[in-house]
Amino acid sequence: xxxxxxxxxxxxxxxxxxxxxxxGGGGHRSxxxxxGGGGDRPRREGGGPGGSGGPGGPRxxxxxxxxxxxxxxxFCVEHVDFIDYKKVEMLQxxxxxxxxxxxxxxxxxxxxxxxxxGEAIKRARNIALLPFATEL
Amino acid sequence: MDERVYDLIxxxxxxxxxxxxxxxxxxxxxxxxxHGGKIEKTERWGTRRLAYRVSKHREGFFVxxxxxxxxxxxxKELERRLKVSDAVIKYQTIRLDEELxxxxxxARHRERRAGRRxxxxxxxxxxxxxxxxxxx
Numbered sequence: 366x367x368x369x370x371x372x373x374x375x376x377x378x379x380x381x382x383x384x385x386x387x388x389g390g391g392g393h394r395s396x397x398x399x400x401g402g403g404g405d406r407p408r409r410e411g412g413g414p415g416g417s418g419g420p421g422g423p424r425x426x427x428x429x430x431x432x433x434x435x436x437x438x439x440f441c442v443e444h445v446d447f448i449d450y451k452k453v454e455m456l457q458x459x460x461x462x463x464x465x466x467x468x469x470x471x472x473x474x475x476x477x478x479x480x481x482x483g484e485a486i487k488r489a490r491n492i493a494l495l496p497f498a499t500e501l
Numbered sequence: 502m503d504e505r506v507y508d509l510i511x512x513x514x515x516x517x518x519x520x521x522x523x524x525x526x527x528x529x530x531x532x533x534x535x536h537g538g539k540i541e542k543t544e545r546w547g548t549r550r551l552a553y554r555v556s557k558h559r560e561g562f563f564v565x566x567x568x569x570x571x572x573x574x575x576x577k578e579l580e581r582r583l584k585v586s587d588a589v590i591k592y593q594t595i596r597l598d599e600e601l602x603x604x605x606x607x608a609r610h611r612e613r614r615a616g617r618r619x620x621x622x623x624x625x626x627x628x629x630x631x632x633x634x635x636x637x
Contacts, residue, residue, distance in 0.1 A: 446603070451508075451565070464552075491593055492512070493551040493552045493591060494552060495552050496552040497552075497553060
């Protein structure tokens with residue numbers, strides 16, 4: 366499948382759900398296109414070979430460039446050196462509704478900050494600032 | 502032993518009268534003084550919702566303290582007192598000095614790097630980049 370340069374393959378639709386498929390170059394046609402693929406394809410054909418599409422426009426020769434939003438560690442951007450377990454509103458986005466800690470691949474947090482974050486969340490749980498699990 | 506910094510949070514029953522809380526804080530301060538430590542800061546966060554039920558309460562009165570001590574015995578004593586007092590339903594002590602140290606170290610590193618980057622020559626001593634940049 367990665368060899369075929371047929372039109373359906375170079376669909377690099379800017380999938381709204383920026384999930385971390387690190388698959389990259391190969392024609393992972395099934396991924397990230399579950400819904401939006403059909404809608405994007407006509408636009409591409411109209412654009413012609415010049416690739417006037419999105420940032421990862423179609424290249425000649427079937428080499429696809431996938432455009433997906435690069436996730437950056439939110440803590441690195443803000444130069445956070447210490448994640449305070451007392452600031453619940455800061456931890457909240459990294460916890461599911463049920464109280465689970467979100468994995469790195471969802472949030473884009475770097476490994477170091479994820480480690481600190483996990484610790485902070487566990488501390489907050491311990492003193493009843495965050496739930497272990499929501500009881501209903 | 503080096504001086505250590507701790508975070509101490511305890512939660513009182515929501516129906517605890519104010520003077521009861523004051524009394525607990527006072528006894529903690531007193532025993533901190535006895536053990537050669539001191540309570541640097543006391544914050545009353547007031548009544549907050551608990552993330553889960555603690556001894557059948559859904560709310561609690563949070564008190565947050567920062568304790569400095571050179572003796573670990575102090576923490577033992579403070580926790581014993583909290584355990585004994587009826588009004589307190591939950592408490593947590595966390596040693597923070599190492600993390601604060603790490604935080605300062607990282608901040609210092611970054612500052613140094615930021616100061617060094619514009620000028621490539623290592624002329625300026627790496628310790629004080631603030632005067633170096635001012636001299637430019």
